[in-house]
Amino acid sequence: MDSIGGRLREERERLGLTQTELGDKAGITKNTQRLYETDQRSPKADYLQALHQAGVDTHYVLTGDRPGTLDAQPLGLPAIEPGPEFSPVKMYDIEAAAGAGRSFEGEPVKTILHFPSSELAEQGLDPAQVVGIKVRGDSMDGTLADGDWVLVDRSKRDPKQEGVFLLLVSGERRIKRVQRLAGGALFLISDNEHYQPEMIKPQDMHDVEILGRCEIRIGRIV
Template sequence: MDINEIIEKLKDILSSEHPNRKIFDKDVASALGMSKESLSHLKKKNGVPYEQIAKFCAKRKISINWILFEQLPKSLEEETEKYTRIKHFTRINASAGGGSFNYDEDYEYLSIDKKLLDSLYKSNNSNPNAIAALNVMGDSMEPTLLDREVILFDKDNLDVSKGGIFIVSTNAGLFVKRVALKVDGSLELISDNKSYNSDIIVPDELDTIRLLGKVIGKVALV
């Protein structure tokens, strides 16, 4: 990254703002809020005043990536649109009694390729707003889900008629279990790890649990 090339770009921008006069290094320094001596010193070291350039660009609504890397805003938008952000509740764990779940809890954003999310659905079309992420804790779902893996679940998919793995909120805490609907209307909560017994939730007790969504994928550990 050459400071002289960057200065020439800044001169071009300033020239468009002041078409009737020639722009010098001292004008660039002034626009950056620096002394001409400071800018001269940076030129000798090939140093880049990133913070000052960022403020210069923000004031004029110019992409700093264009100034520094010659990346056009349109290309950045196209690249950014490839990814979508989902809420990752990093402080909430499922399968080891993580407690109740509140969508207002602290969360971070996890950026995932939209095509990857779409591939998790037969329709090949996902709704990122309905997808959230949690951490697995414990070994009750091994080998399917491992301790500390991040799982993705669809909050809009609560249909247990065809089975699947769901996030289940119970009086004992938050769990990730394989759920099977029994003929009598009860639900069986199954651990893939055969060292753990299944739990049966009879129809009269269904109001003591809440399904939060179906697990659709995971971010696996290597």
């Protein structure tokens, strides 16, 4: 195929989806999907990000170059230069990101996703304070699944506002629901009921650092 629209149609047919079905996965109408496939409209970055999550080889769609396997394609967009209306967010694998402290500088970046700056602002997020983390394990099943990505706001580190936080506990990065208890203790809760809650006593707080609040989940619909 010699056009983005043609390759997009080819990928849709490879997955056995109708224009309506693929459009639903990306949050657009059948008509918009048709316009993309006939090259009457250029697809946007957030649309392509949604397609990647649905199994579309977005690298092939944009470049015509298909890697040997889809596993070789990193999450999100290939190496293109989005417009100024998009903000880059570095995405880290929580297992690979094992350094001490709240800084992610020097950590291996899994990939970089570009999000519409206006949409981040609508969610109250400052792109400069946002990192993406890949969830590992099943301790947060019901809220976050193994392999999901979550956007973390590093400016929100006060557990007085209960929620799901990225923490550094004894040198290990973990994602837990956090509640502050009377006397300054913290209650770390796994949403998977098979895991017992953990209490961090005030005298043990030196081993714990809250790195940011988990705000947006990116994952498959099941």
